[in-house]
Amino acid sequence: MTIKIKFFGVLAGIASTNETSFEIPTETNSDAIKEHFESIFTGFKNQQYQLALNQQLLNANSKVGDGDEIAFLPPFAGG
Amino acid sequence: MIKASDKERYSRQITLSEVGLSGQKKMFSTSVLVIGAGGLGCPTLLYLVAAGVRNLGIVDFDTIERSNLPRQVIFNESDVGELKAEIARKKILKNESIAKIIAFNVKLDQANAAGILADYDLVIDCTDNFGTRYLINDTCVKLNKCWVYGSVHLHQGQVSVFNWNGGPTYRDLFPESSDKETAPNCNELGVLGAFTGIIGTHMAMEAMKVILEIGTPLSGKIWVYNSLNNQSNVIAFSHGKSNTKVKKPTKKFNLHEINVQEFATFIHSNKAQIVDIRNNWELPQIDNIKHLSIPLDLLEERIAELKKFKSIIFICQKGIRSKKAVEIAERNNLINTMSLAGGIEKYLEHEKEQST
Structure with a gap:
């Protein structure tokens, strides 16, 4: 199962990419994805951000499966 | 006016x-x-x-x-x-x-x-x-x-x-x-x-x-x-938690380890690079599965060779060393690496069962 991952703002800088695809062996959930990326890019833990599933902001853990898109969205500050 | x-x-x-x-x-x-x-x-x-x-x-x-x-x-x-x-x-x-x-x-x-x-x-x-x-x-x-x-x-x-x-x-x-x-x-x-x-x-x-x-x-x-x-x-986005429609989450899943059935699907789909991290004298050989060989001891120094692959499955004899390989790869910012639980031995057993 392939899921698409998008990183925005400061998180794209930490991950050194704006987007990537990610293979998962079976359906998983958004908390597991978040935990996975926080363990690889430890700088994520210090940042404020929200997860969006298929362009909809998530406020609770949610099922993630084949073809889904997860976005890591931090607030921006510059003006 | x-x-x-x-x-x-x-x-x-x-x-x-x-x-x-x-x-x-x-x-x-x-x-x-x-x-x-x-x-x-x-x-x-x-x-x-x-x-x-x-x-x-x-x-x-x-x-x-x-x-x-x-x-x-x-x-x-x-x-x-x-x-x-x-x-x-x-x-x-x-x-x-x-x-x-x-x-x-x-x-x-x-x-x-x-x-x-x-x-x-x-x-x-x-x-x-x-x-x-x-x-x-x-x-x-x-x-x-x-x-x-x-x-x-x-x-x-x-x-x-x-x-x-x-x-x-x-x-x-x-x-x-x-x-x-x-x-x-x-x-x-x-x-x-x-x-x-x-x-x-x-x-x-x-x-x-x-x-x-x-x-x-x-x-x-x-x-x-x-x-x-x-x-x-x-x-x-919507007002707070109450209005958000959420797909019911499945149980928490280990993104780092796959079972033999899932491994078989990956071989078929060609969506992940398989890397055998055993030493080259270890048997059985797995010539029928497209893979790369990088012994675990050399993984860290040869990690650059793997950066071009988006998804990687590490395999070894029993699925113990391949877990270490995942740790090494993640430490080197490879984001999508998995280990085959039970290793090649378990997979070959599974294949045998399937064919009989």
Whole structure:
């Protein structure tokens, strides 16, 4: 199962990419994805951000499966 | 009544069916407060006043610095050292001499926010810090005012419209979290002036949609734009937790380990690179499965060879060393690596069972 991952703002800088695809062996959930990326890019833990599933902001853990898109969205500050 | 000279001046927008004379009157009569006269505030102010917004407030306590000139395009060399709000007021009065423009040469704070915002129909946040942004949000919610938000990070920008006709607010999108790092601003990171121009102009456009009551403002949606690759994303959000539709989560799953059935699917789909991390003398060989061989001891020094693969499955005899391989790979920022539980032995057993 392939899921698409998008990183925005400061998180794209930490991950050194704006987007990537990610293979998962079976359906998983958004908390597991978040935990996975926080363990690889430890700088994520210090940042404020929200997860969006298929362009909809998530406020609770949610099922993630084949073809889904997860976005890591931090607030921006510059003006 | 709209004067003949105004009909001529604003004719190109009055011609639009969505604007017309009634829309132009809304532009004349709506009061707008722009907070921050910097990279976003300058284009926003210029386009609003040019469109006929004649009642404007400008909040900025700062003075103009030479390094502001490439993006804060209202200001000129001779303005360096002067107050931003005051100079912006003078400059835009040159565009529209009858406009009523108040310069608030103060920092917006808890004590003055409600008093300043109260007199305006619409608020536009062109600031560069979270403290002021939450203050603007909370004051607008309290005073029941809509506000337009925009912000940039390097070559990426965000725009949204909050508290529009009871729509979600900034806190529904980003609840305040004081334990996190504060995002850096343009002074620290750098920015191209044309880019703050794009985002500021987009904010002015959203403000006009709200004023004219046309189209679909970015309420409950945040537009995220990347100028380097021209990608736009619109992410929807709603009020707090109660209204969000969530797909019921499955049980927590280990993203690092796959079973033999899943491994078989991966071999079939060709979606992951298989890497055998056993030593080359270990048996059985797996010539029938397309793979790379990198012994575990050499993995760290040969990790660069794997960076080109998006997804990798490490395999070994029993699935113990392959877990270590995942640890090493993740330490080296490979984001999608998995280990075959039970190893090659378990997989071959599974294959045998399948064929009998």
